Amino acid sequence: MTVEIDLSGRVAIVTGGGQGIGRAIALRLAQAGADVAVADLALDRAQAVARELEGLGVRSLAVQADVTDPDSARRMAAEVIDAFGQVDILVNNAGRWTIKLFRDLTPAEYEAEIRPALFGVLHCSRAVLDNMTARRQGRIINIASDAGRVGEPFLSVYSAAKAGVMGFTKALAREVGRYNITVNAVAPGTTHTPGSEEFIARAGGEEKLAHAYPLRRLGQPDDIANAVLFFASDLSSWVTGQTLSVSGGYTT
Numbered sequence: 138m139t140v141e142i143d144l145s146g147r148v149a150i151v152t153g154g155g156q157g158i159g160r161a162i163a164l165r166l167a168q169a170g171a172d173v174a175v176a177d178l179a180l181d182r183a184q185a186v187a188r189e190l191e192g193l194g195v196r197s198l199a200v201q202a203d204v205t206d207p208d209s210a211r212r213m214a215a216e217v218i219d220a221f222g223q224v225d226i227l228v229n230n231a232g233r234w235t236i237k238l239f240r241d242l243t244p245a246e247y248e249a250e251i252r253p254a255l256f257g258v259l260h261c262s263r264a265v266l267d268n269m270t271a272r273r274q275g276r277i278i279n280i281a282s283d284a285g286r287v288g289e290p291f292l293s294v295y296s297a298a299k300a301g302v303m304g305f306t307k308a309l310a311r312e313v314g315r316y317n318i319t320v321n322a323v324a325p326g327t328t329h330t331p332g333s334e335e336f337i338a339r340a341g342g343e344e345k346l347a348h349a350y351p352l353r354r355l356g357q358p359d360d361i362a363n364a365v366l367f368f369a370s371d372l373s374s375w376v377t378g379q380t381l382s383v384s385g386g387y388t389t
């Protein structure tokens with residue numbers, strides 16, 4: 138007997154899907170049969186990933202979106218519903234971060250840090266919820282970070298925002314469970330992506346950093362995508378409000 142994950146007939150949006158962890162998530166959901174909208178600030182990157190998805194035989198759509206702007210988030214959801222008729226899965230993955238001591242950050246800089254990490258999750262979740270509640274079906278998966286559990290020096294405001302994402306995950310799960318919508322989060326540890334190159338270099342390189350992890354390696358985007366696939370699938374239908382660390386045992 139084999140266990141299959143079949144997402145055919147489901148429609149997913151992956152924010153920040155143009156590279157790194159978001160790209161891996163988009164590919165994994167498409168490999169399971171979902172139609173996937175790739176939303177990113179950088180339209181060219183979203184288009185390149187959408188083309189990769191088409192090669193897997195699913196429908197895909199590239200959407201230019203800025204998750205920090207509530208109007209842009211609403212337009213993104215409308216564009217996807219227009220094209221595919223529904224949204225079943227939202228993966229709030231888009232993010233960016235600045236590596237600086239808190240005392241060196243200006244208020245404008247720390248607001249800019251919170252906007253994608255926390256407000257982006259709120260705006261995009263709000264934009265898809267009416268469609269999900271009306272259809273009594275939905276999966277919202279937030280990409281948090283183990284920085285939000287342990288508090289990462291040089292990433293203080295980012296850590297605060299990611300802790301906020303975990304709190305929001307729990308509260309929203311309680312609000313929307315009655316509509317058969319689950320809300321969960323995945324908290325990666327340091328994972329090889331274009332966005333994490335600078336952090337890995339400034340932390341002393343891969344080998345040094347890997348010693349902090351019981352499994353003695355950094356993450357690959359597919360490690361995170363596999364956990365997202367679980368939360369997107371029917372295998373997790375009685376799991377909600379949870380944050381799963383996918384970080385080689387960094388937080389135990």
Ligand SMILES: NC(=O)c1ccc[n+]([C@@H]2O[C@H](COP(=O)([O-])OP(=O)(O)OC[C@H]3O[C@@H](n4cnc5c(N)ncnc54)[C@H](O)[C@@H]3O)[C@@H](O)[C@H]2O)c1
Nearest residue numbers: 153155157158178203204230231232282327328330332333
């Ligand atoms: N890579 C890591 O080590 C790591 C660790 C923990 C958590 N995370 C989280 O994983 C997620 C993905 O990280 P990554 O390393 O793949 O990043 P990345 O920088 O490699 O890719 C992020 C993508 O998001 C897009 N993006 C950024 N701001 C956006 C916005 N306002 N609207 C729409 N798109 C936007 C970028 O254009 C880019 O394509 C982030 O939420 C990040 O906080 C990453």
